[in-house]
Amino acid sequence: MKQDKIRVAVFGYGNIGKAVEEAVSVTNDMTLAGIFHHQEMESLLAAQPDIVLLGVPSREVPQAAQQLLEKGLNTVDSFDIHTRIPEVHRCLNEAALAHKAVSILSAGWDPGSDSVVRALMQALMPQGITYTDFGPGRSMGHTVAAKHIEGVKDALSMTIPLGTGIHRRMVYVEIEKGCSYNDVRDAILKDDYFAHDETHVIEVDNVKALNNVAHGVHLSRNGVSGKTHNQRIEMTMSIDNPALTGQIMVAAARAAMRMAQRQQFGCYTMIELAPVDLLEGNKEEWIQRLV
Amino acid sequence: MKQDKIRVAVFGYGNIGKAVEEAVSVTNDMTLAGIFHHQEMESLLAAQPDIVLLGVPSREVPQAAQQLLEKGLNTVDSFDIHTRIPEVHRCLNEAALAHKAVSILSAGWDPGSDSVVRALMQALMPQGITYTDFGPGRSMGHTVAAKHIEGVKDALSMTIPLGTGIHRRMVYVEIEKGCSYNDVRDAILKDDYFAHDETHVIEVDNVKALNNVAHGVHLSRNGVSGKTHNQRIEMTMSIDNPALTGQIMVAAARAAMRMAQRQQFGCYTMIELAPVDLLEGNKEEWIQRLV
Numbered sequence: 001m002k003q004d005k006i007r008v009a010v011f012g013y014g015n016i017g018k019a020v021e022e023a024v025s026v027t028n029d030m031t032l033a034g035i036f037h038h039q040e041m042e043s044l045l046a047a048q049p050d051i052v053l054l055g056v057p058s059r060e061v062p063q064a065a066q067q068l069l070e071k072g073l074n075t076v077d078s079f080d081i082h083t084r085i086p087e088v089h090r091c092l093n094e095a096a097l098a099h100k101a102v103s104i105l106s107a108g109w110d111p112g113s114d115s116v117v118r119a120l121m122q123a124l125m126p127q128g129i130t131y132t133d134f135g136p137g138r139s140m141g142h143t144v145a146a147k148h149i150e151g152v153k154d155a156l157s158m159t160i161p162l163g164t165g166i167h168r169r170m171v172y173v174e175i176e177k178g179c180s181y182n183d184v185r186d187a188i189l190k191d192d193y194f195a196h197d198e199t200h201v202i203e204v205d206n207v208k209a210l211n212n213v214a215h216g217v218h219l220s221r222n223g224v225s226g227k228t229h230n231q232r233i234e235m236t237m238s239i240d241n242p243a244l245t246g247q248i249m250v251a252a253a254r255a256a257m258r259m260a261q262r263q264q265f266g267c268y269t270m271i272e273l274a275p276v277d278l279l280e281g282n283k284e285e286w287i288q289r290l291v
Numbered sequence: 292m293k294q295d296k297i298r299v300a301v302f303g304y305g306n307i308g309k310a311v312e313e314a315v316s317v318t319n320d321m322t323l324a325g326i327f328h329h330q331e332m333e334s335l336l337a338a339q340p341d342i343v344l345l346g347v348p349s350r351e352v353p354q355a356a357q358q359l360l361e362k363g364l365n366t367v368d369s370f371d372i373h374t375r376i377p378e379v380h381r382c383l384n385e386a387a388l389a390h391k392a393v394s395i396l397s398a399g400w401d402p403g404s405d406s407v408v409r410a411l412m413q414a415l416m417p418q419g420i421t422y423t424d425f426g427p428g429r430s431m432g433h434t435v436a437a438k439h440i441e442g443v444k445d446a447l448s449m450t451i452p453l454g455t456g457i458h459r460r461m462v463y464v465e466i467e468k469g470c471s472y473n474d475v476r477d478a479i480l481k482d483d484y485f486a487h488d489e490t491h492v493i494e495v496d497n498v499k500a501l502n503n504v505a506h507g508v509h510l511s512r513n514g515v516s517g518k519t520h521n522q523r524i525e526m527t528m529s530i531d532n533p534a535l536t537g538q539i540m541v542a543a544a545r546a547a548m549r550m551a552q553r554q555q556f557g558c559y560t561m562i563e564l565a566p567v568d569l570l571e572g573n574k575e576e577w578i579q580r581l582v
Contacts, residue, residue, distance in 0.1 A: 022517035026417070086579045106582055113415055115582040116566055122581065123542040123569035124404055124535060226313035228534030235526045243519035244415060251414040269582045271567040272574070275407055278414035283563070288377045290413065291397055291406040291560045
């Protein structure tokens with residue numbers, strides 16, 4: 001007997017929503033129950049999906065996920081405000097348990113698959129330091145902060161890894177007519193987003209011409225296994241940012257459905273998921289191929 | 292209330308058993324219930340450990356694990372005969388379910404943590420090729436095979452990665468008095484362990500002087516996330532081999548005890564475990580620190 005496909009709804013249709021749509025379209029075990037814009041919560045509920053993948057901005061995720069869980073719908077998000085994750089985890093866990101649903105929180109690449117790699121590094125070498133070096137790639141948060149500076153018409157903030165978790169900010173700005181580059185530069189350098197890092201502000205004619213969704217990360221740990229020092233491990237990625245995020249959310253949706261089927265209701269981050277649950281198809285075949 | 296420590300027994304006391312002993316000694320949540328040599332199964336059972344970590348040779352693991360599971364004892368091994376893992380997984384799963392125990396199979400670095408990385412790479416980029424390049428480091432299997440060749444007094448086979456999963460074998464041999472290097476070399480090159488790889492046989496005076504438990508691995512995948520190609524990820528390790536294996540077995544023992552506490556009995560490979568379960572201490576704190 002062939003199992004029914006997982007009916008996936010996409011809520012929010014920006015970069016991430018589009019990437020989720022693409023990632024669902026190349027699976028064999030999922031089908032789209034619909035794509036819903038922000039204000040279309042009612043139509044979403046009417047579509048009765050098995051699971052909702054949230055493509056709304058991070059700050060709106062906790063409320064949207066809570067609302068969906070309270071309707072008994074499973075959710076996946078790529079919530080990326082690191083400092084708020086423990087609190088959101090607790091809230092969504094309560095809602096998920098109360099309504100017998102599964103919620104996967106922060107299923108992107110960082111937080112997300114990088115978190116899994118950090119957990120694995122920690123398990124292999126419990127004593128030591130893990131460094132996460134981002135980039136080169138666009139920082140959404142810093143780009144938005146730069147765009148808000150007076151006199152900035154458009155901006156792009158690139159994150160450049162300098163090693164040991166230290167980053168350089170390369171900020172490309174288009175200046176509003178009649179405004180001064182020097183004023184803009186000084187305001188950016190004083191902004192809390194930039195004041196703590198080496199920051200370079202560069203005036204350009206056309207920020208759009210620089211746009212590129214590529215990103216990267218390098219995770220490294222030199223640690224101790226048992227009593228043996230100098231155990232070294234590193235991981236490097238160079239990726240299309242939204243494509244990877246969409247793919248991870250789709251993989252997490254599969255894991256969520258499996259958790260729900262086993263009645264393991266609640267909210268989970270990716271370090272709480274068995275990696276094999278992320279994969280399409282038969283567990284036994286993956287054990288044969290991957291272990 | 293402070294939780295009781297996990298009482299760990301070590302069964303088999305070679306390189307791995309010793310590394311497990313060291314790794315247990317630096318934990319805060321485990322204590323040694325005893326170290327037992329091969330023939331001391333009865334004393335092991337009398338010690339009533341919570342879990343047994345198997346340091347016996349791989350070919351003896353399935354029977355020993357089965358025997359322990361049938362006594363209701365949880366087990367961890369680092370069984371590394373890749374081709375037999377699915378079959379052993381099924382057998383130990385049956386035994387574990389029947390006796391309400393948990394067995395963690397193949398908890399080393401390959402199979403083991405590399406398997407987790409391969410599963411993660413597969414989830415992030417479902418289409419593509421993953422290469423596992425081992426070394427430089429000593430191959431146990433090839434070393435043993437070389438030692439069995441007539442005329443070989445002692446041998447060491449090093450695995451050298453050539454990329455895309457292709458390896459060179461550097462075989463260092465001490466020749467028995469009265470035997471010929473040429474005969475030994477020809478026999479090694481014809482042996483099934485070596486016939487399929489580029490192999491160099493080098494005569495040395497003292498194999499022991501070359502000994503080094505260092506090993507390494509490079510995992511890489513260039514794949515497709517959704518419909519986006521050229522997504523690149525790689526992982527590199529350079530490690531003390533037994534120290535890492537012992538550490539991973541200890542982390543897996545912790546996960547096993549957590550699965551047992553949740554009554555999730557059965558046999559699991561590392562791709563079936565939540566990474567956070569491998570870590571000492573509180574889950575919420577790890578979510579805050581790692582996610």
